[in-house]
Amino acid sequence: xxxxxxxxxxxxxxELAKEFPDKTYRELxxxxxxxxxxxxxxxGGIGHNQPPDLVEVMAIENDKLKKRVxxxxxxxxxxxxxxxxxxxxxxxxxxxxxxxxxxxxDRAEYQKELDRIKKENNDLYNKIADLTEALESKDYFRxxxxxxxxxxxxxxxxxxxxxxxxxxxxAAQVEDKIDKxxxxxx
Numbered sequence: 064x065x066x067x068x069x070x071x072x073x074x075x076x077x078e079l080a081k082e083f084p085d086k087t088y089r090e091l092x093x094x095x096x097x098x099x100x101x102x103x104x105x106x107g108g109i110g111h112n113q114p115p116d117l118v119e120v121m122a123i124e125n126d127k128l129k130k131r132v133x134x135x136x137x138x139x140x141x142x143x144x145x146x147x148x149x150x151x152x153x154x155x156x157x158x159x160x161x162x163x164x165x166x167x168x169d170r171a172e173y174q175k176e177l178d179r180i181k182k183e184n185n186d187l188y189n190k191i192a193d194l195t196e197a198l199e200s201k202d203y204f205r206x207x208x209x210x211x212x213x214x215x216x217x218x219x220x221x222x223x224x225x226x227x228x229x230x231x232x233x234a235a236q237v238e239d240k241i242d243k244x245x246x247x248x249x
């Protein structure tokens with residue numbers, strides 16, 4: 064194993080990781096940092112009685128940190144470039160696009176069905192209102208068909224109640240499907 068201050072201190076973390084695959088990234092960083100500190104403290108050279116100038120040490124350390132940042136940015140750029148152009152990434156992007164399209168299609172279909180049910184429900188409300196108005200305007204004792212109107216009104220009201228229940232069930236189904244699509248990543 065090499066000592067701090069050897070030519071190894073000039074290596075990048077990637078090169079160190081290749082050379083020492085059993086070490087963690089954190090251990091490699093500590094090793095490299097220890098080398099840098101020893102290098103920085105050894106600026107005055109062997110045999111000098113004066114300690115190294117703090118400004119010089121900081122300037123050298125600053126230069127090393129700048130180089131390290133540039134290396135990291137370069138590696139990150141490479142990783143991003145590889146990640147965005149890999150075949151797996153392209154397949155995943157296509158799959159996401161297909162799922163988004165399917166979601167929009169499903170939402171449009173559910174919205175059309177919901178609009179149709181609302182219109183039908185509204186028509187039934189209007190029909191009930193018309194029949195109620197017609198019932199109120201008639202004199203039941205003189206008109207023999209008042210019983211028919213009352214029965215028709217009851218029938219329409221029960222049909223309306225069934226439609227309301229169906230409407231609630233369909234709305235719940237639509238919400239469930241949208242929730243499932245959201246949970247699947249859309």
